[in-house]
Amino acid sequence: MNWSSTGDFLAMGxxxxxxxxxxxxxxxxxxxxxxxxxxxxxxxLRQLTEPTEQDT
Amino acid sequence: MNTxxxxxxxxxxxxxxxxxxxxxxxxxxxxxLFASAxxxxxxxxxxxxxxxxxxxxxxxxxxxxxxxxxxxxxVMAAWATVGWxxxxxxxxxxxxxxxxxxxxxxxxxxxxxxxxxxxxxxxWWVWDxxxxxxxxxxxxxxxxxxxxxxxxxxxxxxxxxxxxxxxGAINIPIIYFSVRWWNTLHQGASVSMTAAPRMASTMLTAMxxxxxxxxxxxxxxxxxxxxxxxxxxxxxxxxxxxxxxxPGGNSQ
Numbered sequence: 403m404n405w406s407s408t409g410d411f412l413a414m415g416x417x418x419x420x421x422x423x424x425x426x427x428x429x430x431x432x433x434x435x436x437x438x439x440x441x442x443x444x445x446x447l448r449q450l451t452e453p454t455e456q457d458t
Numbered sequence: 459m460n461t462x463x464x465x466x467x468x469x470x471x472x473x474x475x476x477x478x479x480x481x482x483x484x485x486x487x488x489x490x491l492f493a494s495a496x497x498x499x500x501x502x503x504x505x506x507x508x509x510x511x512x513x514x515x516x517x518x519x520x521x522x523x524x525x526x527x528x529x530x531x532x533v534m535a536a537w538a539t540v541g542w543x544x545x546x547x548x549x550x551x552x553x554x555x556x557x558x559x560x561x562x563x564x565x566x567x568x569x570x571x572x573x574x575x576x577x578x579x580x581x582w583w584v585w586d587x588x589x590x591x592x593x594x595x596x597x598x599x600x601x602x603x604x605x606x607x608x609x610x611x612x613x614x615x616x617x618x619x620x621x622x623x624x625x626g627a628i629n630i631p632i633i634y635f636s637v638r639w640w641n642t643l644h645q646g647a648s649v650s651m652t653a654a655p656r657m658a659s660t661m662l663t664a665m666x667x668x669x670x671x672x673x674x675x676x677x678x679x680x681x682x683x684x685x686x687x688x689x690x691x692x693x694x695x696x697x698x699x700x701x702x703x704x705p706g707g708n709s710q
Binding site for chain 2: 404416420425427443
């Protein structure tokens with residue numbers, strides 16, 4: 403085990419800002435992107451039910 | 459002959475839509491599973507680095523993100539070219555679907571690199587060959603997106619995008635070999651096909667697990683975005699209309 407406590411884990415041997423700053427943005431983007439793409443897919447599905455120019 | 463026929467069956471956007479939809483849950487599950495394993499090994503099994511202390515742990519997201527940024531560009535350029543050369547609609551749609559994810563991985567590689575460079579080199583950014591060529595990669599992705607979105611005629615937009623993607627592909631070997639061609643601050647390749655790995659095996663395991671997780675994630679997001687683009691473009695087609703008239707189908 404590398405860490406003696408949670409505080410020790412969060413401190414990352416003094417590099418907490420850099421390690422968590424990196425992982426934080428990676429996590430944020432990789433969680434946000436699937437939601438944004440799912441919204442685009444839902445919008446595309448919704449657009450199917452609306453009358454298009456070809457129908458009129 | 460037979461295999462050609464089968465290949466083009468899945469090249470039909472309607473078939474792709476259904477197949478990709480079925481694969482999505484598995485791809486996301488694999489991404490979560492491998493990321494959990496990779497983070498566990500990376501933080502709890504791998505020892506701290508002799509010279510960099512704990513700061514080196516950034517490698518477990520930095521290297522996979524940088525790999526994906528380069529790989530996705532090559533895949534995007536390849537599909538864009540196939541779409542251009544063979545008038546394969548789906549190939550052009552896949553190329554467009556890859557661009558935003560590729561740009562995101564490039565940004566993450568630069569960001570995590572800055573957060574790693576500050577404690578180890580003492581600078582967030584240096585105009586080093588590796589860093590500069592990776593920044594150019596970000597601009598290539600953004601340029602591709604801006605170009606294809608700015609042309610209204612879908613086919614012309616796809617062709618223009620393919621040309622840009624193809625020319626920009628020259629940047630990928632430049633990024634990859636930059637640490638060898640120039641005297642850079644950035645360290646050399648962490649993993650090589652020809653030489654033994656220059657890091658502890660647990661560190662390598664964690665990095666490879668994260669790389670597999672990023673791969674699965676990229677497949678999932680690109681498939682999902684391609685499905686949305688397919689629907690946007692084929693909204694008037696019979697199969698797309700059937701999705702909404704029979705909601706129990708593959709619309710998920």
